[in-house]
Amino acid sequence: MVCTVGMDSLTIAIPAAPAEAKRPPMPFMAALVPVAGGVVMWLVTGSLFALCFAALGPLMIAASLIDGARARRRARRIAEIENQAAWERAEDELVRRHDEERALQDLRCPDAACAMRRPPLRGPEGADAATLLVVGRGGARSEIRSSGGDDDRARAFQKRCGRLDDSPIAVPLGGGVCLRGPEPLVLAVMRGLVVQLCLRFSAAQVAIVGERMHEWGIGGFGASSRREALRVGVARIGEPRPQAESVIWIGAATDEVPEGVTTVLDVVEPRRASLRTPHGIAEVSAEGVSVAQTAAISATRAEGQDDIDVLPTAVALSDLAQHAGSSGLPATIGRNERDEVVVDIVEDGPHAIVTGTTGTGKSELLVSWVAAMASAHGPERVLFVLADFKGGTAFEPLRELPQVVAVITDLDEAGARRGVSSLTAELRRRESVLASAGVRDVRDSDMPRLVIVVDEFAALLQEHADLGAVFTDIAARGRALGMHLVIGTQRASGVIRDALAANCPLRVSLRVGDPSDSRLVIGTDAAAELPGGAASRGLALIRRPQDAEPIAMRVALTRAADLRAAAVTWADAEAAQSPWLPALRPLVRLAELPAPPPGNLVLGQADEPERQRQPVQTLRVGVERGLAVLGGSGSGRTSLLRLIRHQHPSALWLPADVEAAWDVVADLSDRRTTAPDLILCDDLDALLADLPPEHAQVFAQRWEQVLRAGAETTFVLTATRASGAVGRLMDALPRRALLRMPSRVEHLAAGGESATFDRDRAPGRATLGERDVQIAWVDEEGFPSSPVSHPMRWTPSAQFTAVVTSGPHAVARAMQEAHPGCEVVLAPLEPSDSARPAILVADSDTWQRNWQIWQRIRAHGEVLIRAENPADLRQLAGVRETPPFAHLHAGRAWSLRDAAQPQRVVLPELMSR
Structure with missing residues (x-):
C-alpha cells in the first residue's frame, strides 16, 4: 500500500560495542632485577643497607598495577565517548535518509498538501485504474537497511531503519474508494482526494463528475473536463453510480461498501482513520481540505493551467472548419486548448519551416496542411508541388x-x-507573366499560387547539394510571384542557411532533440522540452510573426475520406498544368522532330528544365570539330552513328574490319585520300584492342594526325571507355556525349558526375554538356551496314618471286596448284625455264644461307613474307617501319617490291596452312 520510489537498498553501519581494555601484564622480570642486585651487593659488601635495593622490586610491581588501572579507566571513557558519537552519527544518518526517502515518495505520490507546496511534473500519460491515490499518511516499510551489532540497542535501531513514519500511503485507484464516517470529516477527506487528483493531472487527463459537486464544494474542478480524460465520480452510497470509470463513495460508518470497491477508509476523527484493503488493516492519518481551501485551489488551477496539458489527445481534420480567404491561403491545421489554429502561408509567410524528430508527426502535419488548403481553395487559387525525400x-x-x-x-x-x-x-x-500583365504582385493577376512542400529537406540537400541555391532564390523572390515554400526537416541547425531562414517567418516545431534547434526555429527551448512517446505525436508549437510566444497545438490527422471529399469538391475544375515540361520520352523518332537548318544534323531532343525548353540538339557538319561518344554495351552508340549516316549518306564510316580501318586511316594520315566533311568511327577502343600493341600505337598516332589535319572535317567517335590512347583521341574533340556506363566508377572516369549516374538509364539517353539528350531513332531496316574490306588478292607480276614461309614443301605444292603458269621451285634451286615466271619458296634460314639469290630477287623481283612471321620482315628485308596490319592465319602476306613500303596481299592457297 505504500508508495515506493524504486530506491536501491541503503545500508547504515551500526557502531560496535566498546571493547573492554586489557589488563597490562605484571612486570615480574623488571621487579627481580633490583632484588637480585641488592642481594649481590650485600654478599659483596656485607652491608645491610645494600638490601634496601631489594625493596625496589615490590614497589615497582605496585606502581605498575596502579598505572595500568588508571590507563584502563581512561581508555574505557574514550571508547564510550567514541561509541556514543558513532551512534549519534548513525541516528543522524537514519533521520537524513528517512527524510530523503519520504521526500522522494512525496514527489512520486504527492498528496494534496505536497502537490500545493511543489506542483508535480505532468507527463503525457494520463490517469487509469493503476494510478496510485494517496489516502493518508502512516508507517510504512523503509528501504533503509543497517548492518552490524547484535545487542538490544542495535536490534532496536535495525527495526527503526526498516520502518518509515509519516509516509504517504497509496492504493490503486481501481474502481474507486469508499469513505465512511461522520459526514463533515468524510467530505473533507473526499475534497482532499479530489484536490490531489486535479493537481497531479490536467483537465485533459482527469475529469471529476457527480451531481453533488457544487453541494460538496468541488464544483470548480468539473468545468473543463475533456472526453479523453479518465472520469472519476463522487456520489453518496445508495445513490445511482455516476458515468465514470472510478467513483469516490461517501457514506456513514454503518453503510455497506458498494460492490467492486476494495479500498475502504473509515474516518474516526480528524487526522485519524482506519484503512482496509485486501492486504490488511492499517491506521493512517487522513488528509482533509475545507471548502474554502478547495475553492481557492480550484481558482488557482484554472488561472495557471498549462496550455500543453489541456490540449486534446487527438483532432480529426474533418472536425475543423476551413474558410477560403479573399487573398491568402488560410488553413485550419489543428486545435489548441481553446480554439482552432489557423495558419496562412501567404499572410503569415510567405514561407514556413517545420521541424521535428522521427516519429513526432511531421509528415502528418504537412499532409494535413496541404489537405486543409486544398479543401478550401481550388486549382485556380493554389497548386502544389510535393517533394518527399524520406x-x-x-x-x-x-x-x-x-x-x-x-x-x-x-x-x-x-x-x-x-x-x-x-x-x-x-x-x-x-516574372514574364506579371510583366506582360503590367502588375507587380500575383494578387493582381489570375495566376494561381504555387506551394512547394518538402519533407526531409536535409536529405534533399545531401543528395543534391547544389539545389539549395534554387530554394534560396525562391525564398528571396517568391512572395510577389506567388511561390511559397514549406520546408520540413528533422533539425534546422546546419541544414537551413541563414539566407533561407530569414525569409521563413512562419515556424512550426514538433519535438526536437537539441534545445539549439528549438531556439533557432521558435525562439525558445520549449520544443526540446516536449514529452516523448506515442502520446506526444502531433504535439506542436507554432509561432507566427504576430505571436509573442509559441502556441501549443494538437495537429489534425487527415483520413482518406477527407482527401476524397476535397477531390470531389473540385472535380469539375479545369485540370492544372504542371510547372514544368514532361520528362524526355525513352524513344524519340527522327520523323517526330522538326527539320534542322541547312548544314545541321539532328542528334536528338534536349532537355533544359531550368529554362523549360526541350529543343532539338544538332551537329553542324564541317563547322564543329566533332563529338566523342562514350557508353556501355547497349547504350545507343551505334544507333547514334546510324542516325547521323541516315541524314548524311556521304559520310565516311570507318569499317569495323581492322585491316580495312587500318587502310582508311593510313590513307587519310598520309593524305593519299582527301578527308570528307564527316567521318564516323564506331567502337574505337575495340579497334585498338584488336591490334597488337605495336600496331595499336601506330594506329592511334595516325588517328591523331587525321584529327589535327582535318580542320574542315567533323568527327564522331564512339567508345566504351576513355582510357589510354582512346582517351587522348576523345579529348581532342571539343564535345562529349556520355551514355549509360556499366558502373559509377567508369561513369566518373568518362567525365560524368556522381549525381548523374543511373544504372537503369534508357538506351540513347546521353548527357551532352550540361543537358540530357534523347538520341533520335531511325529504323535499321534498309540501312546499309558498316563498310566491309576486300583485301587485294595476289597474282604473280614479276619474273621472280621469293616466298618466305615455314613448311616450304607444302607451300610450294599449294602455290604450284594455284598458279600453274608459273614454275615453283624450292630455293636454292634455280628455275629451269626462263620463259615462265618463277616462284622460289624457302624458309628464312634457307634464304639467309643463300644471300646472293635473295639479294637478286629483292632487287629485281617481288618478295612475299607471311604475316605470321613479322620478324622475317625486319631480318631479311630490313624493314623497320610497322607494316600494314594483317589478320593471322588468314592467308595474309606482305609484298615487297623495290623500295616501296610493304603491301598487304591475300594468298588463298596459304589459308589452310
Whole structure:
C-alpha cells in the first residue's frame, strides 16, 4: 500500500560495542632485577643497607598495577565517548535518509498538501485504474537497511531503519474508494482526494463528475473536463453510480461498501482513520481540505493551467472548419486548448519551416496542411508541388487532389533533380507573366499560387547539394510571384542557411532533440522540452510573426475520406498544368522532330528544365570539330552513328574490319585520300584492342594526325571507355556525349558526375554538356551496314618471286596448284625455264644461307613474307617501319617490291596452312 520510489537498498553501519581494555601484564622480570642486585651487593659488601635495593622490586610491581588501572579507566571513557558519537552519527544518518526517502515518495505520490507546496511534473500519460491515490499518511516499510551489532540497542535501531513514519500511503485507484464516517470529516477527506487528483493531472487527463459537486464544494474542478480524460465520480452510497470509470463513495460508518470497491477508509476523527484493503488493516492519518481551501485551489488551477496539458489527445481534420480567404491561403491545421489554429502561408509567410524528430508527426502535419488548403481553395487559387525525400510514400495519398501538379520522390533521383531545377524556370515564367500583365504582385493577376512542400529537406540537400541555391532564390523572390515554400526537416541547425531562414517567418516545431534547434526555429527551448512517446505525436508549437510566444497545438490527422471529399469538391475544375515540361520520352523518332537548318544534323531532343525548353540538339557538319561518344554495351552508340549516316549518306564510316580501318586511316594520315566533311568511327577502343600493341600505337598516332589535319572535317567517335590512347583521341574533340556506363566508377572516369549516374538509364539517353539528350531513332531496316574490306588478292607480276614461309614443301605444292603458269621451285634451286615466271619458296634460314639469290630477287623481283612471321620482315628485308596490319592465319602476306613500303596481299592457297 505504500508508495515506493524504486530506491536501491541503503545500508547504515551500526557502531560496535566498546571493547573492554586489557589488563597490562605484571612486570615480574623488571621487579627481580633490583632484588637480585641488592642481594649481590650485600654478599659483596656485607652491608645491610645494600638490601634496601631489594625493596625496589615490590614497589615497582605496585606502581605498575596502579598505572595500568588508571590507563584502563581512561581508555574505557574514550571508547564510550567514541561509541556514543558513532551512534549519534548513525541516528543522524537514519533521520537524513528517512527524510530523503519520504521526500522522494512525496514527489512520486504527492498528496494534496505536497502537490500545493511543489506542483508535480505532468507527463503525457494520463490517469487509469493503476494510478496510485494517496489516502493518508502512516508507517510504512523503509528501504533503509543497517548492518552490524547484535545487542538490544542495535536490534532496536535495525527495526527503526526498516520502518518509515509519516509516509504517504497509496492504493490503486481501481474502481474507486469508499469513505465512511461522520459526514463533515468524510467530505473533507473526499475534497482532499479530489484536490490531489486535479493537481497531479490536467483537465485533459482527469475529469471529476457527480451531481453533488457544487453541494460538496468541488464544483470548480468539473468545468473543463475533456472526453479523453479518465472520469472519476463522487456520489453518496445508495445513490445511482455516476458515468465514470472510478467513483469516490461517501457514506456513514454503518453503510455497506458498494460492490467492486476494495479500498475502504473509515474516518474516526480528524487526522485519524482506519484503512482496509485486501492486504490488511492499517491506521493512517487522513488528509482533509475545507471548502474554502478547495475553492481557492480550484481558482488557482484554472488561472495557471498549462496550455500543453489541456490540449486534446487527438483532432480529426474533418472536425475543423476551413474558410477560403479573399487573398491568402488560410488553413485550419489543428486545435489548441481553446480554439482552432489557423495558419496562412501567404499572410503569415510567405514561407514556413517545420521541424521535428522521427516519429513526432511531421509528415502528418504537412499532409494535413496541404489537405486543409486544398479543401478550401481550388486549382485556380493554389497548386502544389510535393517533394518527399524520406521514402516516397508520405505524399502518395495526396496525388488524387486536383491541385497537386507534381510529386517528387527520392526514388526517382533524376526526376527529383529535374523537378527542383525546373522551379527556376517557373520563377522566370511567373516574372514574364506579371510583366506582360503590367502588375507587380500575383494578387493582381489570375495566376494561381504555387506551394512547394518538402519533407526531409536535409536529405534533399545531401543528395543534391547544389539545389539549395534554387530554394534560396525562391525564398528571396517568391512572395510577389506567388511561390511559397514549406520546408520540413528533422533539425534546422546546419541544414537551413541563414539566407533561407530569414525569409521563413512562419515556424512550426514538433519535438526536437537539441534545445539549439528549438531556439533557432521558435525562439525558445520549449520544443526540446516536449514529452516523448506515442502520446506526444502531433504535439506542436507554432509561432507566427504576430505571436509573442509559441502556441501549443494538437495537429489534425487527415483520413482518406477527407482527401476524397476535397477531390470531389473540385472535380469539375479545369485540370492544372504542371510547372514544368514532361520528362524526355525513352524513344524519340527522327520523323517526330522538326527539320534542322541547312548544314545541321539532328542528334536528338534536349532537355533544359531550368529554362523549360526541350529543343532539338544538332551537329553542324564541317563547322564543329566533332563529338566523342562514350557508353556501355547497349547504350545507343551505334544507333547514334546510324542516325547521323541516315541524314548524311556521304559520310565516311570507318569499317569495323581492322585491316580495312587500318587502310582508311593510313590513307587519310598520309593524305593519299582527301578527308570528307564527316567521318564516323564506331567502337574505337575495340579497334585498338584488336591490334597488337605495336600496331595499336601506330594506329592511334595516325588517328591523331587525321584529327589535327582535318580542320574542315567533323568527327564522331564512339567508345566504351576513355582510357589510354582512346582517351587522348576523345579529348581532342571539343564535345562529349556520355551514355549509360556499366558502373559509377567508369561513369566518373568518362567525365560524368556522381549525381548523374543511373544504372537503369534508357538506351540513347546521353548527357551532352550540361543537358540530357534523347538520341533520335531511325529504323535499321534498309540501312546499309558498316563498310566491309576486300583485301587485294595476289597474282604473280614479276619474273621472280621469293616466298618466305615455314613448311616450304607444302607451300610450294599449294602455290604450284594455284598458279600453274608459273614454275615453283624450292630455293636454292634455280628455275629451269626462263620463259615462265618463277616462284622460289624457302624458309628464312634457307634464304639467309643463300644471300646472293635473295639479294637478286629483292632487287629485281617481288618478295612475299607471311604475316605470321613479322620478324622475317625486319631480318631479311630490313624493314623497320610497322607494316600494314594483317589478320593471322588468314592467308595474309606482305609484298615487297623495290623500295616501296610493304603491301598487304591475300594468298588463298596459304589459308589452310
